[in-house]
Amino acid sequence: MAELSTERLSRVFAALADPTRRDIVARLSEGDATVGQLAEPYGVSVQAVSKHIKVLEEAGLVSRSRDAQRRPCHLEAEVFDLMTGWIERYRRRAEERFQRLDAVLAAMDDLQDNDQRGVAS
């Protein structure tokens, strides 16, 4: 029953691939806001923003509550861990590989040093 996370990861990355949605996330990091409030700054319809929020919600980045006819949006920052977890895993692997390569190059340098000061070329 594993590998739900790959679908989830795809949703999160896809959600943040849009600059308007990233900006919404940025603004929500300063505090909760309603759809109407979020829509104001952009040159698009409220419906478009509503769709963006739905995408963020389905990615688990945003949750919503109720306040009369308003539906305030709240940033769920824990989801970021999913991304940083993935990223750091492969960054670490790449860096380890880089260090091993460094070690090999150093070893080759040593060999060359021995060659130069030792037997032959």
Next chain:
Amino acid sequence: MAELSTERLSRVFAALADPTRRDIVARLSEGDATVGQLAEPYGVSVQAVSKHIKVLEEAGLVSRSRDAQRRPCHLEAEVFDLMTGWIERYRRRAEERFQRLDAVLAAMDDLQDNDQRGVAS
């Protein structure tokens, strides 16, 4: 002349929104590989994989060299910093806000304590 990074960030997030491309990145973290090698495990054509690599390349996640007719792919892990930088910025803001909220709630608890043990209800 700023805000080149927003376009770049969009490309990186969009590139990683596809599970096949994430898997390619994962495999490249273990070492460089050619298009042909990368294509084998997936049930898609070499051309499709070639397109995926192009997307990763334009996002700056992959660079390529030349070895005869082969074009080995190399993971450029530094780009990850762009993402983690963005993510951490807003995670931090959200957490700070959360702590402030915590402080407010604690203050309200104090007030209530005083009310209970002090003057009136």
Next chain:
DNA sequence: GCTGTATTCAACCGATCGGTTGAATAGCGT
């Protein structure tokens, strides 16, 4: 120079995306 291998280019296809407009729904305040 020809053959085989590795990769890309080009055109096409159905699905999804980000946007629109218009109508529906939900919940105040009077």
Next chain:
DNA sequence: ACGCTATTCAACCGATCGGTTGAATACAGC
């Protein structure tokens, strides 16, 4: 009950996406 506000649903549109097939290009080896 009515009107105002906030939000969503539904249908549509052009653009982009992930995939295909078929042809072109680039290079090594015989």
